[in-house]
Amino acid sequence: MSKKIAVYRKEHFNAAHRLHNPLLSDEENAAIFGKCNYPNYHGHNYELVVKVIGEPDPKTGYVIDLKLLGYIIKKEIIERFDHKNLNLDTEEFKDLNPTAENIAVVIYNLLCPKLDKRYELKIILYETERNFVEFPA
Amino acid sequence: MSKKIAVYRKEHFNAAHRLHNPLLSDEENAAIFGKCNYPNYHGHNYELVVKVIGEPDPKTGYVIDLKLLGYIIKKEIIERFDHKNLNLDTEEFKDLNPTAENIAVVIYNLLCPKLDKRYELKIILYETERNFVEFPA
Amino acid sequence: MSKKIAVYRKEHFNAAHRLHNPLLSDEENAAIFGKCNYPNYHGHNYELVVKVIGEPDPKTGYVIDLKLLGYIIKKEIIERFDHKNLNLDTEEFKDLNPTAENIAVVIYNLLCPKLDKRYELKIILYETERNFVEFPA
Amino acid sequence: MSKKIAVYRKEHFNAAHRLHNPLLSDEENAAIFGKCNYPNYHGHNYELVVKVIGEPDPKTGYVIDLKLLGYIIKKEIIERFDHKNLNLDTEEFKDLNPTAENIAVVIYNLLCPKLDKRYELKIILYETERNFVEFPA
Amino acid sequence: MSKKIAVYRKEHFNAAHRLHNPLLSDEENAAIFGKCNYPNYHGHNYELVVKVIGEPDPKTGYVIDLKLLGYIIKKEIIERFDHKNLNLDTEEFKDLNPTAENIAVVIYNLLCPKLDKRYELKIILYETERNFVEFPA
Amino acid sequence: MSKKIAVYRKEHFNAAHRLHNPLLSDEENAAIFGKCNYPNYHGHNYELVVKVIGEPDPKTGYVIDLKLLGYIIKKEIIERFDHKNLNLDTEEFKDLNPTAENIAVVIYNLLCPKLDKRYELKIILYETERNFVEFPA
Numbered sequence: 001m002s003k004k005i006a007v008y009r010k011e012h013f014n015a016a017h018r019l020h021n022p023l024l025s026d027e028e029n030a031a032i033f034g035k036c037n038y039p040n041y042h043g044h045n046y047e048l049v050v051k052v053i054g055e056p057d058p059k060t061g062y063v064i065d066l067k068l069l070g071y072i073i074k075k076e077i078i079e080r081f082d083h084k085n086l087n088l089d090t091e092e093f094k095d096l097n098p099t100a101e102n103i104a105v106v107i108y109n110l111l112c113p114k115l116d117k118r119y120e121l122k123i124i125l126y127e128t129e130r131n132f133v134e135f136p137a
Numbered sequence: 138m139s140k141k142i143a144v145y146r147k148e149h150f151n152a153a154h155r156l157h158n159p160l161l162s163d164e165e166n167a168a169i170f171g172k173c174n175y176p177n178y179h180g181h182n183y184e185l186v187v188k189v190i191g192e193p194d195p196k197t198g199y200v201i202d203l204k205l206l207g208y209i210i211k212k213e214i215i216e217r218f219d220h221k222n223l224n225l226d227t228e229e230f231k232d233l234n235p236t237a238e239n240i241a242v243v244i245y246n247l248l249c250p251k252l253d254k255r256y257e258l259k260i261i262l263y264e265t266e267r268n269f270v271e272f273p274a
Numbered sequence: 275m276s277k278k279i280a281v282y283r284k285e286h287f288n289a290a291h292r293l294h295n296p297l298l299s300d301e302e303n304a305a306i307f308g309k310c311n312y313p314n315y316h317g318h319n320y321e322l323v324v325k326v327i328g329e330p331d332p333k334t335g336y337v338i339d340l341k342l343l344g345y346i347i348k349k350e351i352i353e354r355f356d357h358k359n360l361n362l363d364t365e366e367f368k369d370l371n372p373t374a375e376n377i378a379v380v381i382y383n384l385l386c387p388k389l390d391k392r393y394e395l396k397i398i399l400y401e402t403e404r405n406f407v408e409f410p411a
Numbered sequence: 412m413s414k415k416i417a418v419y420r421k422e423h424f425n426a427a428h429r430l431h432n433p434l435l436s437d438e439e440n441a442a443i444f445g446k447c448n449y450p451n452y453h454g455h456n457y458e459l460v461v462k463v464i465g466e467p468d469p470k471t472g473y474v475i476d477l478k479l480l481g482y483i484i485k486k487e488i489i490e491r492f493d494h495k496n497l498n499l500d501t502e503e504f505k506d507l508n509p510t511a512e513n514i515a516v517v518i519y520n521l522l523c524p525k526l527d528k529r530y531e532l533k534i535i536l537y538e539t540e541r542n543f544v545e546f547p548a
Numbered sequence: 549m550s551k552k553i554a555v556y557r558k559e560h561f562n563a564a565h566r567l568h569n570p571l572l573s574d575e576e577n578a579a580i581f582g583k584c585n586y587p588n589y590h591g592h593n594y595e596l597v598v599k600v601i602g603e604p605d606p607k608t609g610y611v612i613d614l615k616l617l618g619y620i621i622k623k624e625i626i627e628r629f630d631h632k633n634l635n636l637d638t639e640e641f642k643d644l645n646p647t648a649e650n651i652a653v654v655i656y657n658l659l660c661p662k663l664d665k666r667y668e669l670k671i672i673l674y675e676t677e678r679n680f681v682e683f684p685a
Numbered sequence: 686m687s688k689k690i691a692v693y694r695k696e697h698f699n700a701a702h703r704l705h706n707p708l709l710s711d712e713e714n715a716a717i718f719g720k721c722n723y724p725n726y727h728g729h730n731y732e733l734v735v736k737v738i739g740e741p742d743p744k745t746g747y748v749i750d751l752k753l754l755g756y757i758i759k760k761e762i763i764e765r766f767d768h769k770n771l772n773l774d775t776e777e778f779k780d781l782n783p784t785a786e787n788i789a790v791v792i793y794n795l796l797c798p799k800l801d802k803r804y805e806l807k808i809i810l811y812e813t814e815r816n817f818v819e820f821p822a
Contacts, residue, residue, distance in 0.1 A: 005786050006822040010815040014539065016427040016454040016496075021196060032197055034204065040496035043427040043454005045539050053822040059706060060717055061784035066816045067719065085427075085451035099198035101142050120822075128425065128456050130147040131203045137143040137190040137257075151402065153290035153317040153359075158744060169745055171752065177359035180290040180317005182402050222290075222314035236746035238690050265288065265319050267695040268751045274691040274738040274805075278685040279649050284678040295470060306471055308478065327685040333569060334580055335647035340679045341582065373472035375416050394685075404421040405477045411417040411464040411531075432607060443608055445615065510609035512553050541558040542614045548552040548601040548668075562813065564701040564728040564770075588770035591701040591728005593813050633701075633725035676699065676730050 006053045007063045011073045013082035016043040017098040020087070041085060046103070047126035048077065050111065054119045064119065076110050100127040104135040143190045144200045148210045150219035153180040154235040157224070178222060183240070184263035185214065187248065191256045201256065213247050237264040241272040280327045281337045285347045287356035290317040291372040294361070315359060320377070321400035322351065324385065328393045338393065350384050374401040378409040417464045418474045422484045424493035427454040428509040431498070452496060457514070458537035459488065461522065465530045475530065487521050511538040515546040554601045555611045559621045561630035564591040565646040568635070589633060594651070595674035596625065598659065602667045612667065624658050648675040652683040691738045692748045696758045698767035701728040702783040705772070726770060731788070732811035733762065735796065739804045749804065761795050785812040789820040 018041045019033040029037045036042070050073055054063045084090060086098040092106045104125045112121055126132040155178045156170040166174045173179070187210055191200045221227060223235040229243045241262045249258055263269040292315045293307040303311045310316070324347055328337045358364060360372040366380045378399045386395055400406040429452045430444040440448045447453070461484055465474045495501060497509040503517045515536045523532055537543040566589045567581040577585045584590070598621055602611045632638060634646040640654045652673045660669055674680040703726045704718040714722045721727070735758055739748045769775060771783040777791045789810045797806055811817040 002821050004822040005789065006819040007786065008817045008819070012539075014453050014455055016452040019198070021198070024196070032202075035494035038494050038496075038500070040499040041427040041452055041454065042425050042494040042496065043452065044425055045456045056784070056786045056790075059709070061704070061706070061782040061787045063786055063818075065717075070815075083446035083449050083453040085449075085453065088451040089449070097198040099193070101144065101193045101200055102198045104142065105193075128423075132145045133200075134143040134145070136139050137141040149402075151316050151318055153315040156746070158746070161744070169750075172357035175357050175359075175363070177362040178290040178315055178317065179288050179357040179359065180315065181288055182319045220309035220312050220316040222312075222316065225314040226312070234746040236741070238692065238741045238748055239746045241690065242741075265286075269693045270748075271691040271693070273687050274689040276684050279652065280682040280685040281649065282680045282682070293472070295472070298470070306476075330647070330649045330653075333572070335567070335569070335645040335650045337649055337681075339580075371472040373467070375418065375467045375474055376472045378416065379467075406419045407474075408417040408419070410413050411415040430609070432609070435607070443613075508609040510604070512555065512604045512611055513609045515553065516604075543556045544611075545554040545556070547550050548554040560813075562727050562729055564726040583768035586768050586770075586774070588773040589701040589726055589728065590699050590768040590770065591726065592699055593730045631720035631723050631727040633723075633727065636725045637723070676697075 003055050004053055005056055005063050006051050007066060007069075008049055008051050009066050009069045009073060010047065010049045011070065011078055012045060012047050013078050014043065014045050015081050015084050015086050016041040017086040017093070018042065019097055019099060021097050022095065041087070044127050046081075047132075048073070048107065049124040049126075050107075051122040051124065052115065052119050053122070064115075072111065072114050076114055077107055080110075100125055100131065100133045101135070104133050108135055140192050141190055142193055142200050143188050144203060144206075145186050145188050146203050146206045146210060147184065147186045148207065148215055149182060149184050150215050151180065151182050152218050152221050152223050153178040154223040154230070155179065156234055156236060158234050159232065178224070181264050183218075184269075185210070185244065186261040186263075187244075188259040188261065189252065189256050190259070201252075209248065209251050213251055214244055217247075237262055237268065237270045238272070241270050245272055277329050278327055279330055279337050280325050281340060281343075282323050282325050283340050283343045283347060284321065284323045285344065285352055286319060286321050287352050288317065288319050289355050289358050289360050290315040291360040291367070292316065293371055293373060295371050296369065315361070318401050320355075321406075322347070322381065323398040323400075324381075325396040325398065326389065326393050327396070338389075346385065346388050350388055351381055354384075374399055374405065374407045375409070378407050382409055414466050415464055416467055416474050417462050418477060418480075419460055419462050420477050420480045420484060421458065421460045422481065422489055423456060423458050424489050425454065425456050426492050426495050426497050427452040428497040428504070429453065430508055430510060432508050433506065452498070455538050457492075458543075459484070459518065460535040460537075461518075462533040462535065463526065463530050464533070475526075483522065483525050487525055488518055491521075511536055511542065511544045512546070515544050519546055551603050552601055553604055553611050554599050555614060555617075556597055556599050557614050557617045557621060558595065558597045559618065559626055560593060560595050561626050562591065562593050563629050563632050563634050564589040565634040565641070566590065567645055567647060569645050570643065589635070592675050594629075595680075596621070596655065597672040597674075598655075599670040599672065600663065600667050601670075612663075620659065620662050624662055625655055628658075648673055648679065648681045649683070652681050656683055688740050689738055690741055690748050691736050692751060692754075693734055693736050694751050694754045694758060695732065695734045696755065696763055697730060697732050698763050699728065699730050700766050700769050700771050701726040702771040702778070703727065704782055704784060706782050707780065726772070729812050731766075732817075733758070733792065734809040734811075735792075736807040736809065737800065737804050738807070749800075757796065757799050761799055762792055765795075785810055785816065785818045786820070789818050793820055 019036040086093045104123045156173040223230045241260045293310040360367045378397045430447040497504045515534045567584040634641045652671045704721040771778045
């Protein structure tokens with residue numbers, strides 16, 4: 001049997017956004033995204049769970065030090081997005097619609113190069129308690 | 138790497154039920170199901186999480202519009218089971234024991250034909266905070 | 275300043291009920307209680323929080339032993355109501371509409387004589403995560 | 412003993428805001444409010460708990476019908492603030508700094524005239540899981 | 549009506565403890581405290597909610613800056629108790645039984661002198677999800 | 686499609702521990718484990734979720750009776766670890782560093798022989814709300 005273990009670290013950030021695809025007309029955007037397209041933004045308390053899969057190090061008993069993982073998440077993700085307007089204040093969503101799906105993929109791509117290649121990474125992002133996503137599925 | 142993303146939508150319904158297999162004697166039912174077999178029913182706040190796996194639509198950035206998924210769940214599942222007695226008031230559990238496992242399979246079979254075939258579907262059902270099930274595993 | 279401390283103990287029970295006032299017509303009951311009046315019952319995971327206010331005992335450092343309080347709640351409340359149909363299976367709600375408000379008052383009246391008179395008692399009852407009551411206010 | 416019971420109803424809304432007092436300089440605002448003053452807004456999933464204290468109606472067993480209370484909250488509060496930018500899109504916070512404290516007082520003042528005078532009202536507002544307020548104290 | 553508002557800040561710490569009154573015999577301690585008296589300690593994730601009541605400052609709209617309150621709690625409470633053995637590593641519980649009641653009173657007495665006298669203070673401490681206390685009541 | 690269903694049962698225990706590898710020097714242990722290496726232990730409310738995957742029994746509608754699974758978990762795991770010092774009081778962690786990863790593997794190995802071979806087993810262990818692990822991944 002595989003000795004692989006998954007470890008999870010939960011962090012959070014608060015951000016404003018609106019859903020809007022600049023390639024579509026305003027009418028299409030309003031029809032597709034409804035309230036989420038309102039022009040002056042709304043916001044969320046995003047709960048971010050980072051899942052790292054690997055074998056535990058026999059010396060430490062850790063797959064990865066979760067405090068270290070927490071620092072990486074804070075440095076790469078929380079400082080970038082916390083208390084920001086995703087559409088206006090970030091490079092990542094200047095031309096990309098900040099749906100929960102797209103935010104999860106962006107976070108994956110930001111964290112992946114910061115972790116050793118022996119790890120498998122998954123991102124779980126709660127936009128609200130009732131709407132959440134996981135990448136890769 | 139797969140571009141597939143899982144999206145989750147949480148809804149809930151309140152229902153009465155009892156566990157009872159009509160093919161067994163009353164004594165066997167009481168022995169197997171204990172308090173859950175009491176004749177006059179008990180009930181739960183069922184928390185239902187529907188997981189849909191697919192690739193995001195480049196136009197919307199959505200795997201599926203979670204508001205739309207919410208409407209489908211409400212129409213197909215919540216209106217059918219909310220504030221009902223599962224044993225007495227529903228077609229689905231007239232002859233099927235309403236265990237959490239069976240309820241999850243029934244919900245899967247009700248939702249599956251309402252979703253585009255490109256999606257993979259999973260049902261997570263919380264009977265209580267401490268007892269829950271997922272189908273398919 | 276008062277040395278009084280409040281201690282809380284959380285327990286839960288699952289029960290079926292319907293809201294119905296036998297002094298009213300079926301039409302009035304349906305108009306007032308809507309889905310909660312459906313004839314074959316529905317149910318809830320009731321979360322019960324019992325709050326006891328008093329001064330800590332210098333010998334133990336306890337206001338009341340919460341394990342002991344847990345036993346009293348289990349004996350007086352959980353065994354009485356868990357996996358029951360409140361309308362059909364209990365003396366307390368034979369003629370009393372089992373609203374969350376009335377259930378909280380009944381629980382208060384059942385627990386009060388089991389606790390030393392030096393304590394003040396409050397009952398917090400969650401019918402769902404979104405609907406809950408406290409008695410006395 | 413008082414027969415008064417408190418009933419609680421939980422609703423939620425998602426909104427953008429920034430903390431900013433227009434009577435202060437930009438430097439003072441930045442010094443006082445830090446990240447919460449960032450110019451392009453951030454946002455929250457606000458969890459709103461409305462507490463209504465009164466005596467239960469002997470006919471219904473309700474202090475107030477929580478479905479009705481839910482409708483009032485949705486009509487007066489959720490439709491007004493959900494998916495809005497509190498600073499830009501609302502009359503209430505055009506000249507009032509949208510701190511959790513001020514939002515709670517505004518919600519209190521909006522709901523109070525919609526409820527019968529026999530009720531006492533309290534507003535509990537969660538800006539995040541870790542920061543929340545109650546008015547009146 | 550009072551303009552007073554309560555604000556709440558939640559923090560947490562993890563600690564080991566055992567319940568033991570050195571003035572009692574080992575037999576009495578074991579009889580009173582059961583598993584909580586085991587000699588080699590057990591532990592908890594303590595969730596601490598600090599409630600501060602006061603009038604909002606018209607300039608900031610804050611009763612108290614919750615970030616500042618968070619820093620005070622971290623400096624006075626979390627650094628003192630987090631990842632410690634309450635019985636062995638702290639001055640406060642050398643001769644005081646670390647029940648949840650006593651821990652709440654100790655936290656109250658540590659925080660009170662750090663806050664302006666115009667505030668009223670309450671401590672809510674969760675030892676587990678099911679057992680928690682509030683001081684003063 | 687597979688008929689397999691996953692069922693989950695949640696239990697909890699409170700324990701003290703410290704992270705320490707006896708093969709390393711004290712300095713190395715302090716450098717690697719930081720606060721978690723403090724000599725007098727700290728503790729946690731461990732939340733344990735046991736996931737069992739199998740096909741439902743047509744007679745009962747159960748994959749496994751969750752009350753029975755609860756008894757097995759209580760007998761094999763909770764009685765062994767609850768209110769214990771993992772480092773001092775248990776055989777399992779006398780020479781094994783009690784990281785969440787190692788605790789999850791130990792629980793897996795204790796439960797596996799108690800369950801019928803037709804089941805697949807997974808252990809999810811929350812050390813805190815923000816740090817948790819799953820074995821096997």
